[in-house]
Amino acid sequence: MLKAVNRVLLGLLGLGLFALGGGVLLGGLDLQRHWGFDVPGWWPFRGPDDVVLGTEGRTRWREEDWWWPTVIAVLAVLLALLLWWLLAQLRRQRLGQVLVESEDYAAIRLNGRALEDVIEEEAQVLDGISRAHVRLTGRCAAPAVRVRLLLKPHAEPARTLEQLSGETLAHARDSAGLDRLPSEVRLQEVRHRARRVA
Structure with missing residues (x-):
């Protein structure tokens, strides 16, 4: 609209x-x-x-x-x-529900915020991630994910992306019964203020 x-x-x-x-x-x-x-x-x-x-x-x-x-x-x-x-x-559009098809072809609607929370929690457990923010976009039958990760100083970005894609997002895609789950990931590093040591 x-x-x-x-x-x-x-x-x-x-x-x-x-x-x-x-x-x-x-x-x-x-x-x-x-x-x-x-x-x-x-x-x-x-x-x-x-x-x-x-x-x-x-x-x-x-x-x-x-x-x-x-x-x-x-x-x-x-x-x-x-x-x-x-x-x-x-204000970016947030997807309220995701359409999940069950084995008996019944349409089930999954709360979009719940799926975002699960992806955030799983992402924050991964090594090198300080904080994660997830937002679902797209259509309820074809959702997409925007992920913003705050990396710890010791994190390896390539390894972190591989874990996120191969574990967290793959698990979310499979659990929601989706054929594909396109994702856009933004990485930021934690910035510490310089402190004077006496």
Whole structure:
């Protein structure tokens, strides 16, 4: 749903900016006079000397009691919507359930958070891993895993990846009855602050 909302909002924003830019360009270059056509009466930009918002437009509603509360309310709602949209972009999609097929072909739904917790716990037991963070993505019938590992100073990254892939992720794939479990693994090392020794 987020992708559809993004497309609609970006499409509307693009159309609005295209229309506004075209109107300013039309008036700024005086194209209606050069090309011999007329613009509607409500059109704000009629020539190169016109401004976007004139004195009358800026001061027309200033004395009305409802004007400033309405402006502030509209801007507050707009700000809230933009913040919601921004947070929705930053928040990665988390898979809530994984579809597991049993031997009798019955569809069972496994809690995605439970599977993430099991993978995290098994990964943290491996040698050289200080902390693990796991997130399931994708679709419930075809999940994928994003793993972020914090390595201890003595860890060997190649060996750690081999253990994670061959043991932890393979065990999760087999226990969930999945044919494949694509994974993306990010490794980070533990950084210790330098301490002065007296």
